[in-house]
Amino acid sequence: MIRPIVKDIFFLQQKAEPAAKSDLSVGQDLQDTLLANRDNCLGMAANMIGVNKRIIIVSVDFSNLVMYNPVITAKAQPYQTEESCLSLTGSRPAKRYRHITVDFFDSHWQRQSLSFKELPAQIIQHEMDHLEGRLI
Template sequence: MIRPIVRDVLFLSRKSEPATQADRAVGRDLQDTLRANRQGCVGMAANMIGVNRRVIIVNMGPMDVVMYNPILISRDTPYETQEGCLSLEGTRRTTRYSNIEIKYRDAAWRTHRQRYAGWIAQIIQHELDHLEGIVI
């Protein structure tokens, strides 16, 4: 189901709670909502559709990957950049890292440990910030 995009900064500033298997419907809503906002959006966190759970979605070219309870394990090579957000106006300066390693669960609740670099790593870091209530 396509959900409306939350723009309430107070709500977006709350730290998200751990996801459970009952939240897999949230992942499907994120897929539908990202697809509907494809033009201005490459990733989303569940709180952007009003659900305060640790679920994110990241566009990786031909597919959108939903991650439950993603955890940053390591990062290296910081750089300065500017980012926009579907929930906010304009762009903001931030520090990101070129390489990251994360752990997450997929919709089948299997654990993945994966390295990402460059643009995809940047999207993941933006969505991980959303889970912490960091609005950038």
């Protein structure tokens, strides 16, 4: 289901609750909503569609990857950049890392550990900031 994008700063600044296997349907809502916003967006966190759970989606290569309870386990090569967000107006500076490794549960609730670099790594870090209630 395509959901509206939340712009309520108070809601977005709340730390997300851990996701459970019963939250797998949120991944489909994130897929649908990201697809509907694909011209302006490369990733989303569940709180951006009104669900305060630790779930994100990112565009990686030619597919979208949903991550449940993602945790960055390694990061390297910090840099400064500018980012924008569907939930906010304008762009803001952000510190990111060029290389990261993320542990998460996939859509089959299997534990995964993947490494990302450059733009996919940046998108993941942005969305994971949402899970912590941090806005750029």
